[in-house]
Amino acid sequence: xxxxxxxxxxxxxxEHGLKPDEYERFVTLIGREPTITELGIVSAMxxxxxxxxxxxxxxxxxxxxxxxxxxxxxxxxxxxxxGDGLACIFKMESHNHPSFIEPYQGAATGVGGILRDVFTMGxxxxxxxxxxxxxxxxxxxxxxxxxxxxxxxxxxxNSFGVPTxxxxxxxxxxxxxxxxxxxxxxxxxxxxxxxxxKATGVGNPIVYxxxxxxxDGIHGAxxxxxxxxxxxxxxxxxxxxxxxxxxKLLLEACLELxxxxxxxxxxxxxxxGLTSSAVEMGAKGNLGIELDxxxxxxxxxxxxxxxxxxxxxxxxxxxxxxxxxxxxxxxIFHKWGLDFAVIGKTTDTLRFVIKHQGEVxxxxxxxxxxxxxxxxxxxxxxxxxQPVITPDSVKAPMSEAEALLKLVGSPDQCxxxxxxxxxxxxxLGNTVQTPGxxxxxxxxxxxxxxxxxxxxxxxxxxxxxxxxxGKQAVAEAWRNITAVGGLPLAITDxxxxxxxxxxxxxxxxxxxxxxxxxxxxxxxxxVVSGNVSLYNETNGQGILxxxxxxxxxxxxxxxxxxxxxxxxxxxxxxxIGATHGWLGQSIYLRDVCGREDGAPPPVDLAQEKRNGDFxxxxxxxxxxxxxxxxxxxxxxxxxxxxxxAGGVGAEITAYPENLPxxxxxxxxxxARYLTAVDEDVAADILYEAGxxxxxAVTLGLTGGDALILPGQQAISVKQLKAAHEAWxxxxxxxxx
Amino acid sequence: xxxxxxxFPGSNREGDVLRALKSAGSQAEKVWHAxxxxxxxxxxxxxxxxxxxxxxxxCGAIAGRATVMDAxxxxxxxGGLVLGICNGFQILxxxxxxxxxxxxxxxxxxxxxxxxxxxxxxxxxFTRNYAKGQAIDVCVAHGEGNYTADEETLKRLExxxxxxxxxxxxxxxxxxxxxxxxxxxxxxxxxxxxxxxxGMMPHPENLIEDLVGGTDGxxxxxxxxxxxxxxx
Numbered sequence: 001x002x003x004x005x006x007x008x009x010x011x012x013x014x015e016h017g018l019k020p021d022e023y024e025r026f027v028t029l030i031g032r033e034p035t036i037t038e039l040g041i042v043s044a045m046x047x048x049x050x051x052x053x054x055x056x057x058x059x060x061x062x063x064x065x066x067x068x069x070x071x072x073x074x075x076x077x078x079x080x081x082x083g084d085g086l087a088c089i090f091k092m093e094s095h096n097h098p099s100f101i102e103p104y105q106g107a108a109t110g111v112g113g114i115l116r117d118v119f120t121m122g123x124x125x126x127x128x129x130x131x132x133x134x135x136x137x138x139x140x141x142x143x144x145x146x147x148x149x150x151x152x153x154x155x156x157x158n159s160f161g162v163p164t165x166x167x168x169x170x171x172x173x174x175x176x177x178x179x180x181x182x183x184x185x186x187x188x189x190x191x192x193x194x195x196x197x198k199a200t201g202v203g204n205p206i207v208y209x210x211x212x213x214x215x216d217g218i219h220g221a222x223x224x225x226x227x228x229x230x231x232x233x234x235x236x237x238x239x240x241x242x243x244x245x246x247x248k249l250l251l252e253a254c255l256e257l258x259x260x261x262x263x264x265x266x267x268x269x270x271x272x273g274l275t276s277s278a279v280e281m282g283a284k285g286n287l288g289i290e291l292d293x294x295x296x297x298x299x300x301x302x303x304x305x306x307x308x309x310x311x312x313x314x315x316x317x318x319x320x321x322x323x324x325x326x327x328x329x330x331x332i333f334h335k336w337g338l339d340f341a342v343i344g345k346t347t348d349t350l351r352f353v354i355k356h357q358g359e360v361x362x363x364x365x366x367x368x369x370x371x372x373x374x375x376x377x378x379x380x381x382x383x384x385x386q387p388v389i390t391p392d393s394v395k396a397p398m399s400e401a402e403a404l405l406k407l408v409g410s411p412d413q414c415x416x417x418x419x420x421x422x423x424x425x426x427x428l429g430n431t432v433q434t435p436g437x438x439x440x441x442x443x444x445x446x447x448x449x450x451x452x453x454x455x456x457x458x459x460x461x462x463x464x465x466x467x468x469x470g471k472q473a474v475a476e477a478w479r480n481i482t483a484v485g486g487l488p489l490a491i492t493d494x495x496x497x498x499x500x501x502x503x504x505x506x507x508x509x510x511x512x513x514x515x516x517x518x519x520x521x522x523x524x525x526x527v528v529s530g531n532v533s534l535y536n537e538t539n540g541q542g543i544l545x546x547x548x549x550x551x552x553x554x555x556x557x558x559x560x561x562x563x564x565x566x567x568x569x570x571x572x573x574x575x576i577g578a579t580h581g582w583l584g585q586s587i588y589l590r591d592v593c594g595r596e597d598g599a600p601p602p603v604d605l606a607q608e609k610r611n612g613d614f615x616x617x618x619x620x621x622x623x624x625x626x627x628x629x630x631x632x633x634x635x636x637x638x639x640x641x642x643x644x645a646g647g648v649g650a651e652i653t654a655y656p657e658n659l660p661x662x663x664x665x666x667x668x669x670x671a672r673y674l675t676a677v678d679e680d681v682a683a684d685i686l687y688e689a690g691x692x693x694x695x696a697v698t699l700g701l702t703g704g705d706a707l708i709l710p711g712q713q714a715i716s717v718k719q720l721k722a723a724h725e726a727w728x729x730x731x732x733x734x735x736x
Numbered sequence: 737x738x739x740x741x742x743x744f745p746g747s748n749r750e751g752d753v754l755r756a757l758k759s760a761g762s763q764a765e766k767v768w769h770a771x772x773x774x775x776x777x778x779x780x781x782x783x784x785x786x787x788x789x790x791x792x793x794x795c796g797a798i799a800g801r802a803t804v805m806d807a808x809x810x811x812x813x814x815g816g817l818v819l820g821i822c823n824g825f826q827i828l829x830x831x832x833x834x835x836x837x838x839x840x841x842x843x844x845x846x847x848x849x850x851x852x853x854x855x856x857x858x859x860x861x862f863t864r865n866y867a868k869g870q871a872i873d874v875c876v877a878h879g880e881g882n883y884t885a886d887e888e889t890l891k892r893l894e895x896x897x898x899x900x901x902x903x904x905x906x907x908x909x910x911x912x913x914x915x916x917x918x919x920x921x922x923x924x925x926x927x928x929x930x931x932x933x934x935g936m937m938p939h940p941e942n943l944i945e946d947l948v949g950g951t952d953g954x955x956x957x958x959x960x961x962x963x964x965x966x967x968x
Binding site: 151154155158159160161243244245246248249252336337420421422423424425426427428429430431432434443558559 | 745746748749751752755756785786787789790791792845846847848849875877879939941942944945947948949
């Protein structure tokens, strides 16, 4: 009989984030009152972060399969086949709440956690990306959070030695009390050397590897599953502290150990640490797990079973080893100066048994801890449809040239150089396209292949119409990859939403997931991994619905690619895709007209695919080297970015008579690309497009040192660049 | 030519420099930090970029005292060539092979960007394939690259022509804007008295191919290889 020293009161249950009915469910399951250790374990397993209890039924609708998908959601990361016996392993994950409380360590350990997810599967990380959203610039906390998060991401990735090649940074008052820090990692492995979490064999040793266990991060996953209030800063002790050097050692030691053939199963200790990793390995393998906590390497004295089971100390791994190979494994870990301890064994009892100081502290049914977690079909309401704003109904408050200058220097559209220069984006010597383009490109080993990588979503579209916004997020990631010449293969999704217990935000979640699923199906772009982050709200104010999409695409020949920079004078600028002057929810409407209303641009997925496939073919055939996909700020901002990147101006002479100029230039119609080519190639492209019914028109010519919009005063490229580069550094030094 | 690339547990650009050495025609192998000897016939020792032992203390402070460094010091004393890049430069300063120290960047932030350097002299084993005064395009990626030395040391470095590279603009002009980490006299790299030890903050090994931005970094590795005409 298990001894129970602590009476489980309703208050204690509440402190553990369990609802009374959830606690009752647990008591019924085990047939007695739990010990405090068991209560801790179930709170870790049944919180939103680990159990996906509000999101699971909706996620089932997402497409997760394709001939090139080796492993979809449910493992540490998704795996796709990129040919030549190589697999690309990748995932994105949030660290929003810890980063708000302690920006440097929160962001740093977010990067550490996602790198670990990738190398746990046997992959060497080759690139990192991120997706960041901060509160409005005027909010007093914003500069501090930007500074800390960026330094933390750099501090971890730079030391670990992975290039941080891409990302997205934006500001909105809706993130004032709850920033978003989503980190993505991409790794490479041989397709026949991928490692999984599923334990096999009875009586096999369970080994603890890496850093020692301390009292940091206890209840981190529970914190991540609750709303914030004014007292949230008091939760700082639940934030873990990262050690990128230890992570680097852990990477090298794990990869070396995997090569030795000693590893049966491996799981990193992430959210809910030892608890979640051990349960996962046992449950997946239909085995019981018995742990002896006296063997766990501890950083502090006198740690209880409860603390050890809930610690989220970083840079730790759990493995099931082939029996008899302990010595060999230990030698590898000691070479790298890391702890190694056999702390338990697999059993045939299907029980999760925790022993400490000669006593059983927990004895739970292992499968049920995962399978019997509560599952909710939460009530939700559809977001009200917004009216469509016609182009003619929006009056231009300033000239188009003035509007463009304003936008290139605005917080969301300005250059993020200040951010990405703090990330080592050049290490490994394979970064073919650096941050600042549509998608990053990294060469795969010594070539000839390359990967195109991006993170994207437009939260204001998702708020105005979750379904269209979800579609658009996937379409834009697909377009980013296409614009550099990549074939989009798969995505990881990081679904950041407010409380699922409010029907409005649950409705946003449901709508966005449906939209994501629809777009993934239409574009052959399955979801292979992801993360759900709910309860992103403070004092009842929710964030914008933000399903960040991390996309991965393949270039068969990495030397055949496109970038957004104008290359030379006298090239014809061609617009591919239809333009209707869609201003609803546009950046122009928000930042120039001061209005945040209307329906967002609809996404026609058939057009998206047709136009994108056409553009990719132009790049792959070598006809086109300059491409930029259009999104925020439409044609005008697209042209400005191409001019700034290449240091070459352009004059736009053609525009439709039937649209107001500002709607034509700043509308955010989807499925569009700009390209610049020799005039004779231009004729071919226009002909080819016409033959398959793809809208394509010549807008003007590159040349000169200024961008000249129709009937507008010329804006020198120098002036554009000055505005574009100035805002963020000035803001961060208190000058903006 | 035979190169030995020293690998500390936290080195992370050893692969980059191995690739650059091999593509320039050098044999190159990794040497673990716990070794007490260099491989027989080593011509060049490279201390690569990274965070040797985490660098939570002063960068390179522990590595400067690592077992393998005795062998590196002996190699240098025999006149053997030693190249320290980034963390390697920091380690050379900490190990006593080069004077001065690398402080936090002037803006207190890690910086990663493309950077022009002016080649101060081209009569050394490291720079013979460059022109004197040439502006070369390389990468920079460091948090502590702000070269600092006492007045006397600085005077000696300048007087004896021991400054290898300075931060410059694309035309080779030394400007304040080009010196982003705040180094004294815009110093990006220095030689030892006998010109056989070079420490530099920037990464020539990351600019050896047009595909990833340019080839200006190749010259340094090709200079080294061409300094050993008879070797395989």
